[in-house]
Amino acid sequence: xxxxxxxxxxxxxxxxxxxxxxxxxxxxxxxxxxxxxxxxxxxxxxxxxxxxxxxxxxxxxxxxxxxxxxxxxxxxxxxxxxxxxxxxxxxxxxxxxxxxxxxxxxxxxxxxxxxxxxxxxxxxxxxxxxxxxxxxxxxxxxxxxxxxxxxxxxxxxxxxxxxxxxxxxxxxxxxxxxxxxxxxxxxxxxxxxxxxxxxxxxxxxxxxxxxxxxxxxxxxxxxxxxxxxxxxxxxxxxxxxxxxxxxxxxxxxxxxxxxxxxxxxxxxxxxxxxxxxxxxxxxxxxxxxxxxxxxxxxxxxxxxxxxxxxxxxxxxxxxxxxxxxxxxxxxxxxxxxxxxxxxxxxxxxxxxxxxxxxxxxxxxxxxxxxxxxxxxxxxx
Numbered sequence: 001x002x003x004x005x006x007x008x009x010x011x012x013x014x015x016x017x018x019x020x021x022x023x024x025x026x027x028x029x030x031x032x033x034x035x036x037x038x039x040x041x042x043x044x045x046x047x048x049x050x051x052x053x054x055x056x057x058x059x060x061x062x063x064x065x066x067x068x069x070x071x072x073x074x075x076x077x078x079x080x081x082x083x084x085x086x087x088x089x090x091x092x093x094x095x096x097x098x099x100x101x102x103x104x105x106x107x108x109x110x111x112x113x114x115x116x117x118x119x120x121x122x123x124x125x126x127x128x129x130x131x132x133x134x135x136x137x138x139x140x141x142x143x144x145x146x147x148x149x150x151x152x153x154x155x156x157x158x159x160x161x162x163x164x165x166x167x168x169x170x171x172x173x174x175x176x177x178x179x180x181x182x183x184x185x186x187x188x189x190x191x192x193x194x195x196x197x198x199x200x201x202x203x204x205x206x207x208x209x210x211x212x213x214x215x216x217x218x219x220x221x222x223x224x225x226x227x228x229x230x231x232x233x234x235x236x237x238x239x240x241x242x243x244x245x246x247x248x249x250x251x252x253x254x255x256x257x258x259x260x261x262x263x264x265x266x267x268x269x270x271x272x273x274x275x276x277x278x279x280x281x282x283x284x285x286x287x288x289x290x291x292x293x294x295x296x297x298x299x300x301x302x303x304x305x306x307x308x309x310x311x312x313x314x315x316x317x318x319x320x321x322x323x324x325x326x327x328x329x330x331x332x333x334x335x336x337x338x339x340x341x342x343x344x345x346x347x348x349x350x351x352x353x354x355x356x357x358x359x360x361x362x363x364x365x366x367x368x369x370x371x372x373x374x375x376x377x378x379x380x
Contacts, residue, residue, distance in 0.1 A: 055379070056110065057370045059121045063113045065375060066170035067177075071116070072109035072379065073165030079105055082218055092380075102380060110376075114369065118361050119181035128183045130176060138179070142172055185354060194349040196339065202349050203335050209352060210332035213343050215287035224324040224337050225300045226265055226283040228255055229275040232317040252311055252318035259308050265322050274317070281342040284324070286333060296321070 054062040076088075079101065083091060092102040123129075145168065149155040157167045164171060203210060211219035230252040232245045240248065255272050259265055269283035278284060289297060293314040303309060303323035312319040325334055338344040 053375075054372055055113070055376050056372060057368070058114050058117050059365045059368050061117050061121055063110075063117050065379065066166045067116065067174055068109060068113050068376075068379060069165040070171070070174055071112040072106060073163075075105040075109045075112070106376070106379070110371075114362060115358060116177060116181065118358065118365060119184050120177045121365070122361060123180040123184040126184065126187065128180060128187070130179055134176075134179050138172065138175060142168060188354050188357065189350055192350050192353050194346050194353060196346055198349055199339055199346070200335060202352050203332075203338055206352060207332045210338055210344065211330070213286040213333075213341075215285060215291040217288060219330045219332075220288040221329045222286055222288045222327045222333075223300050223303075224284065224286045224327070224333065224341065225303075226269060226322045226324060227275065227278070227285070227296070228252075228259070228265075228269050228273040228283055228320040229316060230255065230272065230318045231274045233315070237315070248317060249311075252320065256308075256311055256320050259320055259322065265308075282340075284341055286337065286341060286343065301326075 054064050055068040056063040076092075080086065080088060080091060092100070092105075094101050096104045145160075146153050146156045149159060153168065160166060160168050160171055166174065208219075213222075216222040230248045232240055232248045234240060239245070251272070255268055259268055266282040269279060273279045273283050275283065285292070287297075287300075289301070291297070292300070293316070295312055295314045296319055299309045299312045299319075300321050300323060303321065305323055305325050307323055309319070309321040312321060325337060327333060333341065333344070338348070
């Protein structure tokens with residue numbers, strides 16, 4: 001699907017050794033010849049552009065250069081981040097598992113692009129499409145992005161090229177594919193059933209899927225902790241008046257005493273915590289280092305499972321932390337965590353079932369994949 005590509009129109013000019021006199025007849029013939037040459041030249045330009053503007057085909061759909069650049073930029077950024085942001089020029093000349101780092105990124109990007117395109121293919125097969133509201137919301141978002149860049153599309157394009165490796169118009173077309181993919185995912189998600197009894201089976205089958213979470217990357221060392229927050233600031237992070245801060249501290253001390261006396265911690269969270277992001281989930285977070293406020297992180301990592309901290313003061317207020325479990329680097333979260341932590345559970349099993357389906361679609365379409373090697377090799 002070669003979307004929104006600007007054609008670099010080329011004209012073929014035939015050089016004559018000499019020109020005959022310009023009679024009405026020859027003028028007509030010359031005019032017809034010019035028209036024919038323009039049509040031929042444009043057709044050739046379109047053909048050449050079409051031939052060279054995609055990186056691969058899968059199931060009859062094109063993975064455009066813009067789509068591939070988009071996914072490659074994501075992979076490169078992720079790999080640099082994982083390597084603690086080394087000098088890019090040096091990093092991409094290194095080897096990873098005996099293969100050039102840049103080639104590893106390109107291989108991963110191609111797989112991501114294929115999954116993206118397969119979702120588009122399957123969405124179309126199920127007659128899913130963008131409706132008027134989808135287009136209006138997308139266009140509104142694009143306008144807002146331009147407005148945020150001093151109403152300059154040039155500036156917005158530069159920002160998007162730096163952040164995503166594509167222009168704003170290319171991003172618009174790619175995002176249409178994401179909307180279709182999301183419609184497909186929602187339809188599949190609604191149709192798939194999963195039960196708590198299936199959790200152990202999938203935990204055993206796909207242990208690596210339980211390494212990461214929103215605040216844990218690449219299976220790093222992590223903790224599963226719950227907390228209660230009593231705030232000393234307002235919603236705009238302005239400190240409360242002194243008397244209100246004293247009230248907050250007094251309340252935090254009272255709640256801490258209840259927690260250390262063995263009262264149900266999850267119940268105490270529901271009754272007292274002012275952390276809107278976790279209060280409905282028992283105050284729980286699974287996180288690695290560098291993801292939370294330094295004081296909070298240090299206290300949580302220094303606890304042992306089952307222990308409750310003293311009051312921990314951060315810029316937000318007073319925290320009471322209970323450590324559930326610790327995980328070494330490369331260790332999946334426990335089955336207990338999978339059953340009870342909000343990022344996993346039955347909904348996560350449904351997501352794994354959809355991934356299984358996507359993997360099967362990819363396997364079915366693998367034989368249809370054709371790489372446009374010249375274009376693929378040219379992108380770095």
